[in-house]
Amino acid sequence: MKPFDKMRTFYAEKGGEKMDNSGNVKLLPEYRQDGGNFRFLTLNEWLKFLDVVDNFRHKIIMRLLYESGCRIGEFVQIQLKHLDFINSSIFFPADNTKTNYSRTSYVPVELMNDVKTLLRQEGRMAKRSEKIYKPDDFLILSNDYRTRHISANRLRQIFQKYIIKAGLDREYGHDKLGRRLRKFTVHSLRHSHIMHYLHVHKLAVPIVQRQVGHRTLQATMSYCQPNDEMVREAYGGVR
Template sequence: MLTHYQEALASVFRLTDCQTDDELIGLWLHGKSPHTREAYKRDIAYFLAFIESKPLIQVKMEDVAAFSEAMVCQGYTISSIRRRLYAVKSLLSFGQKVGYLLVNVGKPVDLPKDRETLAERILSESEVLKLIALEPKERNRLMLRFLYETGCRVSEMCQLKWKHLKPREGSGQVTIFGKGSQTRNVLLTQALWDELQSFRRKASANAPVFHSKSGRHLSPRNVWDIVKAAAKRAGIEGNVSAHWLRHSHASHALERGAPIHLVQATLGHASVATTGMYLHARPQDSSARYLPR
């Protein structure tokens, strides 16, 4: 439930001097990306409104379970319920870790199971190539290639500066700052490296790799709009998002024989089990093929 960063933070602040729920929430949010902080703030605010601003130390397991059931009755999607409940469980777990809460009352409450739709969010190799090839703008085309070839998250790409890219034996590598303050280095292909260097021109080391017209970092919202437009141009159906390119990277790499631990390291998955989901989403064989015709 807690990231490695949160575990370390909890060990430092165990038996902390936090006096209020707001102080605990601020400590829990520390180190998360701006996007994640805003999302978690909304989720926790929704929970606090549901329990009528009861102090967290007075929250019971029944409150957390009732919160989950209420969202079901209100017609929220399973993914929305899972996200909000995950935030509540994470906060309560962190509260116990630092000694602010005596018991983690959220631990016994399970997240509702969602229908697995990963296979629906993986593009074919030809769809990815078409998506990139039909993009008329140089920056956008290179950005689509970067998302696919590195498998990075949109938020990770948006914060990159040129100083995070370094030459490496004729090619290059990029340092990616991921979730939970985890850092990973990803090798780039020769073709992608050369195209990036050509695109850079005279940009300074502190300049954004992918910038807006004003010269600032692109926002994830900007990137998602670009990907949706590219998918429409390529005739790809579905609610295509930038994250589909990350899914496609993992699936295609595994299908072509990349070691699962290498894919895990490249994508920054905390567990190899997460990477393994792509093997199940697009199996290479089926027992159905062995049945009599």
């Protein structure tokens, strides 16, 4: 089984779901919020998106954004010293978070292994140990000497490139200047993480709250609003 096939199976099995003959994950009930405030990718759309990301560095960036559930401003400020390879986690200092509270977020071990592979390819980690040569360096570097880290705008460009490539680019209107408003933005990865881990993987709300850094439980609970299909399926299962 190829690495990406294993990853697809991982996401499916974590949700207690099965793959159909076309390789899609069967999701029951459908949890998309039609017309809701949260614009997120369904699990199948997320897998379709990942499938077209053919750049190793870009795939790591997109997966870290999704798996950590962090905000864009938090991601660009991740330094190598914030990575815990033993526990497969990322530390977000209070000064770097929107809520001014520090937190630790966890990512899959195999994703953290890919991060180590990338750092070794870039000559920033020892080949036979987990020694980091410059712990204060940012995880994702930029050629911009003013920030030294990748910009939020560059993350948006990378995301948009693959959303279009995956055939998932959608518009829902225009702003006052006539610019197109896109359904999916790079921030949709954070929304997708929360929706998937609440509705597909069935994690407890306080656990997801800690992972993504919501200051209040109510903020995470706002992702739990059921639609008609979810209510129908829930009642159908007990009657």
